[in-house]
Amino acid sequence: MKQEHDNLRAAMQGAVEQGQDRQRKDIAWRLAGALRSFWIDYGYVHEGQQFVERALGKREGITASVRAKALHAAGWLALVRGDFRRAEALCQESLALSRELHDPREMASVLTLLGWNALWLGDAPLATSLLEESLALSRGAGDKVRLAYTLLPLALTILTHGDHSDSxxxxSLLEESLLLLREEHVQSGMAHALYDLGLWHFQQGNAATARSLFEESFALLRALGQRLWAVQPLYRLGKVAAQVGDLPAAYAFYxxxxxxxxxxxxxxxxATCLEGWASVVARQGHAAWAAQLWGAAEARRAAGGPSYLPQILALTLPGxxxxxxxxxxxxxxxxxxxxxAQALAEGRAMTPEQALAAGQHTMLASPPNAPAGADRPQGPSPAYPNELTEREVEVLRxxxxxxxDAQVAETLVISPRTxxxxxxxxxxxxxxxxxxxxxxxxxxxxLI
Structure with a gap:
């Protein structure tokens, strides 16, 4: 489909520009409902939303089932661009139509999307309620794929808003989702499930397992050409590498x-990416570089514009x-x-690439896991009880x-003797x- 993108654009333009014709309007609405995954997965979100919003302005004569699917697609596009209120309004309209049509599959899909929206708005109870309703509908309809896709946001809601006892x-939810998607041979879905399972292991401190899952997720998404989603595991691989002290690899991923x-x-x-690397840099004692990175991040945020990947911003793991x-x-x-303040100002004047490169030669000159020398001050350690060090708390957890001991050693990439x-x-x-x-x-x- 990507190869025919130019032809598709021409068809889309014709459908909306000649939209007074009933058949053309119908084509525009059907395209809006059918192309959602293409626009999102391959990074054409802005283009898709522009087309869909133009199509939605001409509703007369469009059947309820076609409207429901197009509104659902428009809701996804709004959500991915971070326009959560618009997404909710579109989804509620789609859900009302789906209920009128007694279409449990479409209802389940829209409820899942509303659950994602509630999660990204920080309303975990509402997200859980919506997702549980979607799960019930999917199980009743015997729809394994929709069921699997709904298990993922439910698991992430609990992961980011629950406590240790929910772990x-x-x-279990993530592994059930991955199993269903493997059975149905849904590669894109498998990649998302692998990524989310990697998040769980990362939170548990299982760095080696998390890295393996993120790598498998990234490989699948890269093979599918889904650059919008592929950046998720890539970003997290940088966090894993930083956690285990492999700074050159972490820098490359960031x-x-x-x-x-x-x-x-x-x-x-x-901006989120720059802020993440700033924390890594600060922990190594490079205070001025960290401040420059935060300054560059502030400039990115001030520039405005949507985030095409709200997961990274909203699904920040506890702590x-x-x-x-x-x-x-x-x-x-x-x-x-x-x-x-001076370092922040310097960072604001830098491009993101300049800020990321500003101190790389100094910091990355030391080998991974090398102790800080006398000329490189250590970053601060948290105020842990009984004067425990940060590494001791990692081991304790x-x-x-x-x-x-062997599993702890593998996770932290240190020796059992250490x-x-x-x-x-x-x-x-x-x-x-x-x-x-x-x-x-x-x-x-x-501590756990």
């Missing part, structure tokens, strides 16, 4: 992600936003308010989740001598 259910966002003219997600704010406060304290040394230090600081006591401490301190 097993999140994994750089590729930023290039894709810029190609899509998505300034909001470009990530607080970590960024803590790092920013530390950088400001390190530089002093005047120097911090994984041990409390039942991982063996894990054992961290545990001895943890036991000493806490005055305990068992994994059970360590787990109780972690729970009491809400």
């Amino acid at each position: 097993p259910r999140v994994r 750089k590729q992600s930023l290039a894709l966002f810029q190609e899509l003219d998505d300034q909001q997600s470009s 990530e936003r607080a970590d960024e704010e803590r790092m920013r406060a530390w950088v400001c304290a390190q530089l002093g308010e005047q120097a911090f 994984l041990v409390a989740r039942g991982l063996s 894990v054992n040394a961290h545990l001895r230090s943890i036991y000493s600081k806490l005055g305990i001598n068992s994994r059970h006591a360590a787990t109780l401490f972690a729970i009491k301190q809400q």
Whole structure:
């Protein structure tokens, strides 16, 4: 279909420009309903929304079923561009038509979209209610694909707004979705399920498993040519690499992600990418570079425009936003308010590419996991109880989740001997001598 894009554009233009003709209007509405996945998956969201909005302005004589599907598609396009209120209005109109038509499959699809919209607006109870209703309809209709696609936002709602006790259910929902999509051979859906399962493992501290899932998701999406979605696992691969200390790989992933966002003219997600790398840089002690990156991010946000990937902005995993704010406060304290403001101003004057490259040679000169030298100050550590270090808390969290020393070592990309040394230090600081006591401490301190 991409190869015939020019011909398709011509047909679309003819349908809307000669839309007073009933047949032309009908064609325009049917195209609006049919091309939603093409526009979104291949990065033509703005073009699609422009066409759909023009088509929707000419409704007379269009059947209810055609209107329902086109309004549903228009809702998706509005949602992906971050226009959540418009998306909700379009979806509610589509849902009303689908109920009148007694079409459970279309109702389920629209309810899923409304669930996504509620999730991105931060209304987890509403999202859960809408998605549960959609699941019931899909199960009743025996529609495995719609069921699988609805399990994903339900799992993400719980992942981002639930607590640790919900973790097993999140994994179960994601694995059920992936199984259904594999059975139905839906590659695009499989890629999304793999990505979401990677998010779960990343939150659990399973860096190696998360990386593998993100890599598989990215490979599928790249093979399908779906650049809008492929940037999701690419961005997260950068976070995984940074977490395990592979800074050259992390930088490469962030750089590729930023290039894709810029190609899509998505300034909001470009800002998110710059902010993410700023936190990595700050943790390595490069305060001035971090401030420049935040300044460049501020300029991107001030430029306005929609985000074509609200998942990255809205689906921030618990703790990530607080970590960024803590790092920013530390950088400001390190530089002093005047120097911090100066560095922010310098960043605002840079292009995103210039900001990302500003300090790469200095920071990336050290090998992965190399200790900071005397000339490179360490980033701040959180105020953890009993003077635990950040690495000790990482080890403690994984041990409390039942991982063996070998599994902790694999996850953190360190040796089992190093894990054992961290545990001895943890036991000493806490005055305990068992994994059970360590787990109780972690729970009491809400570290897991």
